[in-house]
Amino acid sequence: MKYLFTIVVVILSIRCFGQMDTLIVKDLKVGWLSFDEQGNTIPYQEDKSEIIFFEPPSDVEPNTYLLINCLTDFDIWINDQLIHHGFSGKLQLPIDSLNSAYMTPPSLTFFAKSWKSPELQTSLYKLTPTQDRNPYSKVGRQGFLSADVYLICLTMLIGLLGIYRRFFPSSFSKAFQNPLGFKLRGLSAEDTYLGFVSFDNILSITIFGLMSALLVSYLGYQPIPSVANPNWGPSLGAVLMLASLFMLYVVVKYLLGHLVASIFDYKGVANIQTQDYTHFCILAISLCLALSAFDFTLYNFTSAGLKTTVVVTLIISMIFFQFWLLMKLDKFYSHRKLMIITYLCTTEFLPGFLIVYWLVKS
Numbered sequence: 001m002k003y004l005f006t007i008v009v010v011i012l013s014i015r016c017f018g019q020m021d022t023l024i025v026k027d028l029k030v031g032w033l034s035f036d037e038q039g040n041t042i043p044y045q046e047d048k049s050e051i052i053f054f055e056p057p058s059d060v061e062p063n064t065y066l067l068i069n070c071l072t073d074f075d076i077w078i079n080d081q082l083i084h085h086g087f088s089g090k091l092q093l094p095i096d097s098l099n100s101a102y103m104t105p106p107s108l109t110f111f112a113k114s115w116k117s118p119e120l121q122t123s124l125y126k127l128t129p130t131q132d133r134n135p136y137s138k139v140g141r142q143g144f145l146s147a148d149v150y151l152i153c154l155t156m157l158i159g160l161l162g163i164y165r166r167f168f169p170s171s172f173s174k175a176f177q178n179p180l181g182f183k184l185r186g187l188s189a190e191d192t193y194l195g196f197v198s199f200d201n202i203l204s205i206t207i208f209g210l211m212s213a214l215l216v217s218y219l220g221y222q223p224i225p226s227v228a229n230p231n232w233g234p235s236l237g238a239v240l241m242l243a244s245l246f247m248l249y250v251v252v253k254y255l256l257g258h259l260v261a262s263i264f265d266y267k268g269v270a271n272i273q274t275q276d277y278t279h280f281c282i283l284a285i286s287l288c289l290a291l292s293a294f295d296f297t298l299y300n301f302t303s304a305g306l307k308t309t310v311v312v313t314l315i316i317s318m319i320f321f322q323f324w325l326l327m328k329l330d331k332f333y334s335h336r337k338l339m340i341i342t343y344l345c346t347t348e349f350l351p352g353f354l355i356v357y358w359l360v361k362s
Helices: 002-018 095-100 147-167 169-175 199-219 232-264 269-299 304-332 337-361
Strands: 023-027 033-035 041-043 051-054 064-078 081-094 108-111 120-127
Touching: 064 095, 081 095, 147 169, 147 199, 147 232, 147 269, 169 199, 169 269, 199 232, 199 269, 199 304, 232 269, 232 337, 269 304, 269 337, 304 337
Parallel strands: none
Antiparallel strands: 023 120, 033 041, 033 051, 051 108, 064 081, 064 108, 064 120
């Protein structure tokens, strides 16, 4: 309990320190315009035009900056004046100076032969008094979880993990053992695994559901729009609803596995598969949530590199688990390899690679 209390205090203290230093961000991408073949002004469409232009807002507060960030070499024009040729990198323009330097509201035009819009960012920042070394924090991000709900869910998870370790140490140790050692858990399922509706398995499924909902919400892949609600009440309720959907997914996965296992006469395989799946995912998602905690405390959810690392970790984990489970079932039923592969194609490989595909495309 002392260790858990220390973790919560450290996260809260770092969060409070980070709030001393912030930049308010507004994405201006929604205002990008371009020209069609007849020269008419149209909303910008990726790979359809070499020109992007927009007008930065003039009704802004003091100390507001326009941040332009791009990896592709491009030209920057302000009205009819070329200010940068073949530019790439970051450029900060104070809005006050930009508006006062021109008689009319300035129009920024970007030109490149091959645009990839994800490589270009145009954001509005408002500088506030700060002491933080990294004062870049997005506010009002569409599709992202609020910091308050993240902290509440993280605290709930720490409490559930404490209960899990205190009352079900055997199941807890299975969830956090090293999977790279390939120490497959015994030859007898009856001696190693409890029933699917046992208390420890229900708790592990609950922890898996809340972990998955929190991680998916952190990444911005919410099937429930209310997750991104600025008010913590509806947002927390949406995260809990999403957690219940993940728990339902585990139940449906078990029922499907039980149905297919009964066809192949595999006694208890669905229970083995489901418990190993939840235990392995708890370990993998715990590592991903640790990375999200770094993003939360140091970058206030703005580190694209950490989010990419989380997605890659999930993809590698899903692929690794499928082949790990194949080796384990081969240990139980070494004389029925073809049926094992057929069973896993239905209950593990297909849903697993659908999840991988979803992560890659998202």
